[in-house]
Amino acid sequence: MSENTKHIIEVKGLDISFRLPTGNVHAIRGLDFSLDENEVLALVGESGSGKSVGVKAVMGILPENAVIESGEILFNDGEETIDLLKMKEAARRKTINGTKIAMVFQDPMTSLNPTMSIGAQLITALRSHSDIHKKGAYARGVELLREVGITDPERTMDQYPHQLSGGMRQRVVIAIALSQSPKLLICDEPTTALDVTIQERILELLQSIQRSRGLSMIFITHNLGVVSKIADKVAVMYAGKIIEKGTVFDIFYDPRHPYTWGLLSAVPELSDKKGELYSIPGTPPDLSKEIVGDAFAPRNPYALAVDFKAEPPLFKLSKTHYAATWLADPRAPKTEMPKELADKIQRMKQEAKDYAES
Amino acid sequence: MMGKYLRKRILISVAILFLILLILFLLLQFMPGSPFNDAKLTPEQSEALKKSYGLDKPVIIQFFRYVGNMLRGDLGVSYSISPNTPITTLLANRFPVTIRIGFMSLILGTVIGVILGLVTAFFKSRILKGIYSVLTLLGIAVPSYLFAVFLSWTLGYKAKLFPLLYDFRSPLYSSVMPVMALSFIVMAVIARFTKSEAEDVLRSDYVMLARCTGMSSRTIIVKYILRNSLIPVITVMAGLLVGLLTGSLVIEKMYAVPGIGELLTNAISSNDYNVVIALSFVYSALYIVVMLILDIIYCIVDPRVRLGGKAE
Known part of the structure; x- marks a missing residue:
């Protein structure tokens, strides 16, 4: 690219x-x-x-x-x-x-x-x-x-x-x-x-x-399994905006936006024995009203004070990876993704590695 | 496959007609009085009359005699309203007028209604929407006899364009006002239906896919929109036609149209059994035949009906 x-x-x-x-x-x-x-x-x-x-x-x-x-x-x-x-x-x-x-x-x-x-x-x-x-x-x-x-x-x-x-x-x-x-x-959800x-x-x-x-293909889906299979690049949308975009690897292995964390956490895993499926709390904002700050802030457990006041710009994290969250600002306190998700990504990486080796 | 389907449909229709006839026959037995209610008749004379027409026999025998005669094309004679005139003659005189006026109203109303509905759905003009709303609301809300009065007053009395009463010497000319009065509701119903169907089709995914492939608007309208939005309109037309043929009674009365509506009311009030049965039967047969024709038209225009709905 x-x-x-x-x-x-x-x-x-x-x-x-x-x-x-x-x-x-x-x-x-x-x-x-x-x-x-x-x-x-x-x-x-x-x-x-x-x-x-x-x-x-x-x-x-x-x-x-x-x-x-x-x-x-x-x-x-x-x-x-x-x-x-x-x-x-x-x-x-x-x-x-x-x-x-x-x-x-x-x-x-x-x-x-x-x-x-x-x-x-x-x-x-x-x-x-x-x-x-x-x-x-x-x-x-x-x-x-x-x-x-x-x-x-x-x-x-x-x-x-x-x-x-x-x-x-x-x-x-x-x-x-x-x-x-x-x-x-x-393709607008062609398999849904x-x-x-x-x-x-x-x-x-x-x-x-x-x-x-x-x-060239634009593939709309809410199924992340489909994404990993077919896409080169991923753009995550929330309330009429792209809030994180990058290569499939960027988004799946190194997600930065708390909303993307939520989406990935909500993907069911076959090996998941606990039987409880994560879902992002709350509902999307009402787009007939003006949105102040980050549209995701009210549902975001990691929201900072600034999230309710100013809309975050799309921060450039690497040549391919961008995220619109104040957490990506250098002044923000260092915040890690939830432990469960980090473990899940680790398992995904392992699976991919095993698959590549077999 | 189509032939088999048709044979089945026709057989069922015949069975239904037979049943209707039986029920009509039984119901008439419960009507008060007899065709011979003249106070001047002594009971003996009345009995003699009944006997001469075979009305003294058990109902079931009367019924089968009636069916037998009917199959030979004999619907009996009128007892009281026009004594001893064969009913087939009465029908032959009156039915064509009703049918002609009914069909003319249906065609006029449908043509105007379809055009109005389609045009309103395609062009998003405010003025068109206004015209559409006023016409359809009036057509549906105002009963046809009010239109008839209005037409009589304006076109008939003031402008003297058309005769106020039906004149059998100039049948076409004097049908204009009854047809206009009757077609207004047809126009309104068809326009509303066509518009909503066309709007649904315009919004449909398949029209969207057609637009994505860059087809011309003309192709989309002709091949995608017209057929799909007009197929359901056929159903409404059938219902309206039957309504026009059987329900134009008031309009017939107002313009003194010598149709069957008037004949039926007279026959019922004077216990003219044969006329009542014959007319009711004709109405039922008409309904069934119209529905049968409708099904055949459906078969021709809609592949989903023609080919059956099985996915493989």
């Missing part, structure tokens, strides 16, 4: 509010992240932390009542850098959607048009930007279905969504998203709605497609 490589996507100071009858909800409060080619970024956080809203802004499919207050979303696929937020919707549709950026949604049961055959949906998507002949589009559709691991693609082309299982449908959704060879694929046994396979599929196509 040298400084001079161009980021394929760079989000700068993105700020989004929702206009509701009851007032404004400040869903994204200054979002910054970037992604290089061929890289996988995992966005992690509780429901309502703004993960989905953030990527919908990148995709350009925010709901009507969302207002982008400020920020830039710079996209560069090797030719020129474009600010997606400055583009007209029609221009975006013609030049970006599908061909540069595509998205896979959470629920495959609702992501496909119920009254169109799989083939028709694929062909329509394939022909939306090019004048490809119907026959050519059909052949391409079959090829795509094969790529996403559907064994009898010709048959599936004639079928309707309701005739397919959840896992099959998600494969079709992935095929539609990939149909016009996007450079960036956004699936059976546990299928989750693993869809995840492996996405990973192998990412590698074979050299895709």
